[in-house]
Amino acid sequence: MGISLGDIIYDIGGGIPRGRKFKAVQTGGPLGGCIPVTMLNTPIDYDSLTAAGATMGSGGMIVVDEDTCMVELAKFFLTFATDESCGQCTPCRVGGKQLLNVLTRITEGKGTEEDLALIEDLSNVMAEGSLCALGKLTPSPVRSTLMHFRDEYLAHIREKRCPAGRCQALTHSRCVNACPAGVDVPSYLALVGEGKYAEALSIHRERNPFAAICGRVCPAFCEQKCRRGELDAPVAVRQVKRFMADQEFKNPWTPTRLPSKGKKVAVVGSGPAGLTAALRLAQWGYDVTVHEALPVAGGMMAVGIPDYRLPKDVLQAEIDHIKRAGVEIKLNSRLGRDFTVDDLMDRQGYAAVILALGAHKDRRLGTPGDDKEGVLPATTFLREVALGNRPAMQGKKVAVIGGGDTAIDAARTARRLGAAEVHIVYRRLREDMPALKEEVDAAEAEGIQIHLLAAPTEVLGNGKVEALRCQRMVLGEFDEGGRRKPVPAAGTEFDMDVDVVIAAIGQVPDLDGVALSPAGSGGAGGATTSRTLAVDGSMMTSRPGVFGAGDVVTGAATVVEAVGQGNRVAVLVDAYLEGKRVAPGDNGRWPDYRVLDLTYSLEEYAGVARAKPVELAAEARSGSFVEIEQVLSETDARTEARRCLRCDLERRNAE
């Protein structure tokens, strides 16, 4: 009694296996309730569990990870409880069955928002009118999941999507479900397995035009959910994708276009969100111009991700495809400096504007001395290097603060520019670092030193950086995301002897100059939240006809998420301009997922291990920006593609 849920789950239970994320704990047996990650500090006692929407009950706990669908879980417990009903009183006998019907509808994608109110009504009637505790408590799992996981219910209802990829009627296959752009992974893998690379690539491009780029830098959400991973290791989808895209690298793609509609759309920002939206709208017959503030196109793909992971010729080739669709890209054209939204809409005749500005403003360190010469914001540093203005690093000692992709890229870039020592200072544990594990390992192999459970307290020096004062951290209570909060340990300060400090503690959108109000009214129109651009359910800002997409809306994310946003905003802009309504879960203009026939025996590939690409050795690569990862051989790529268990066939068989 009194110990926190988190202490039991992590310290006694050993945490969540296989690196997955904690999602919920169901306490008190099948009639108990589900408690979310935000409440891991809840102490285990009768009052606290009841206040959290759960019960002490039998004292049992069932811990579920991110792969559990909370609607499905509530249905599971409800099925058990309704079977147990003796049938004597109507609220329990009939109410339980009705609740089960509603949940079944939702998991099959047939639910409506009114169903949520119905769940609440039925639950209240059962809790008040049932004769015994079974009937009174049967709705608890449903009520608590609805209280804490309402968004998950809404995703099933509004988007016809099961975020956990568990509800079969809503999930083509887990990899497709996990891909933010919804790429038809099993189909292109099947075609690569048959050696039909061009056909495979065209399926990829239906939903994501950046196959060569994502084949190099995608965090591969699909692989994280791949069922093959439960047997041995996930299919190396990203590497197969890269092989597929590289086969067609020399064959320029000219996307098809519908006849012109005579309507103009402006896109501001040439990152993956802006370019994807521009491509789709151009394909559908709009005249699209992209305005880009920088002298190069590509957003963070051009000025964030370094060349050793994404060579510039690969990026350029995929941008050129988009230009061939008729998209005009105007470089050195900054919103707020060279033009305004009013100019675009009121004077230049654009019918709609998409703001895809990314997140390019670095957070400051916030310690004394963080304005000294030699303190560099990470994305500014990486941008300058990408634009050819390499800061002098030869022989310098560099400390990079942060644990994400940007921190790792900044550290590895400083190393490549000749820094004598590079240190990464991160305030939590290694497993908490948001950067990909492989990237962290690669940085270490290149000689970068990682200092965990440490945080800067002051930048020391007379006008310019001479040292960085840090403090040791210990881990305390759980934060909202389920990680333990780092807390400074008194009396543990130490100084690092460095000349450069690179702050990589996150980026936020730069919304200066985004004046959305119609001409004459001035101001930003109240359309921005403190950190991101606010949009409604149709991705529109407070100004009619002005939309937002990508990192500027979601906060710093990934290329494939930006592509998903670009696809979605294009559908919504088209609907707005054509006066159409987009129904929930509407697939927009994308073809239905195919289920290709299986042309070989899966058994033959049962014992095949995951393919590993060749990489440049750490000594050879750490002084150069040459691409590290090499493409798979044709044999390896085709074999790897056939390791796919073809979960999509299961769906076809179920239908």
Ligand SMILES: Cc1cc2nc3c(=O)[nH]c(=O)nc-3n(C[C@H](O)[C@H](O)[C@H](O)COP(=O)(O)OP(=O)(O)OC[C@H]3O[C@@H](n4cnc5c(N)ncnc54)[C@H](O)[C@@H]3O)c2cc1C
């Ligand atoms: C160092 C680093 C490494 C990363 N590594 C990866 C990775 O390995 N894998 C991955 O998937 N993702 C990675 N990301 C994240 C990924 O690059 C971004 O999530 C993605 O590029 C966001 O796309 P976007 O189109 O929303 O914005 P961006 O790509 O940021 O593009 C926005 C564009 O808008 C332009 N712009 C901004 N303001 C204005 C204005 N006022 N007027 C005109 N133009 C403007 C910007 O110059 C920029 O070109 C990384 C990011 C960084 C910083």
